Amino acid sequence: MKLPDFEAWAVFAKVVETGSFGRAAADLGIAKGTVSKAVTRLEARIGARLFHRTSRKLALTEAGASARDAAARILAEGEAAEALAQDAAAQMRGRVRLAAPMSFGVLHVAPRLPDFLSRHPGLSIDLHLSDDLVDLVGGGFDLGLRIAALTASSLRARRLCTVHRSLVATPAYLARCGRPAHPHDLSDHACLGYAYLPTPDRWRFVASDGREAAVVPNGPLRANNADALAPALRAGLGLAVQPDFMIWEDLRDGRLERVLPDWSPPRIDLHLVTPPGDPRPARVTALIGFLAKALSNAPWSDPGGYARGAAAPPASAV
Template structure:
């Protein structure tokens, strides 16, 4: 005898007892009458006892059948209750969502949105992990992550939320001392501050509207694994940096930094929400994704 019970056969048996008919059971369960009959026969063979006395017009439980029927009915009821509770759990947004977000984007953009979300969904809690490193969603147990990049092909499901412009920036004082580059290749003669987690941190790639392309290997006195950490050195006039709008936007607006190479652009990047592949997502993850998609789309 196998260790695992034949729950399907027990459930079908309980339903036959309830409806007093193999044909009615087959109709309710969307099975063939033969499948229902085989399930009961499989259970009888396993138990070594006949469960029904059958004629062409009616069925009647045997003594063994009556004994088993009580427990099988309880098993079926418990299973139906467990399933309904699980469905209710998945349909009602509640529980923990583990979300990974780049450090500065998380503190400046995502975190300010969360009070509204948590007020709207009081049964959801969020574990917000802030790091510029690319996390392993599946291996580290995250439900979703926000990534700012030109995404490579992967098994993850990605949804683009908005664009994210990047700028080559420096302080006015830096450009007074060292001049303003007018072509990307001129960056080779400048102090370029680096960011570790660019898709190609050792090379900056550019293109213009005419289709011309250029690449340069930046070199300078500072390299960091969080883009915001470049701001003090850039504002102090000690180099040129490549930063996204959400990091350098305020410094550009107030004149602390200036953008150069306006006629050139780097490979288009965006803000993406990525999730592991698989079946339907829990309601708690789905509502957070829709909330973030709606709010962040306003940045486009």
């Protein structure tokens, strides 16, 4: 069964209300021809004329008169539904569904949410944490945070900052096993692997002069969450490629050291991604602005910051 042509019935109601195709078109902000086509479409569908039309007069037929009140209700209900939706979208009320990577979400998103929620007591947040690539549209999410080199898609993306990654180890491990001078030397070292790297079975590095190298890591532990590698890494059981947002305190305090400082994994960035389409509800726009400001200015996102040898920032900045 085909749905009723609600748009055409609303146009018909506006013609009846204004008494003119031209005035109806002006009220609706559409062309007069579009109004005429909508009415003609309805007449073809019901098999009867809705208006007697002359150059000077527009009058309802019997069929038009019988449909007038119902069509007016369709127009009024549609306008009311739209007004209610617009009002709800403009209000800072309701729920925002946010997806984020597990470790990053626990360390740097969840601690910031109380501040946002205290500013907007009418809002709630449904925070979904996973290192899987979450389907924002299929999962019904309003926005997501992704740490990756993004590929082309229909999602709208806003880059916030570069996420620096480093090969690191404890001073004790380096004293015991030696310090590699080139990525190829890692074949002789214990490597702690993260399963969700783009190429988990091959670590890729780029030198400051543009040279590239790849090595097959081998070691005692591989996990699908970076936090799970931290105890083994800090216990000196091997080396690992870790993002600065996880290890800045260890680097600052000397518990970990950067290895191969002239080589780094391929660049990745932190992005805010949202489903396609406009406009966004005000509650979503508010959370996007809040997260963008907080995460773009995070201390660990500054390549010249304390995690790379400069003085540590005040505690309030962390």
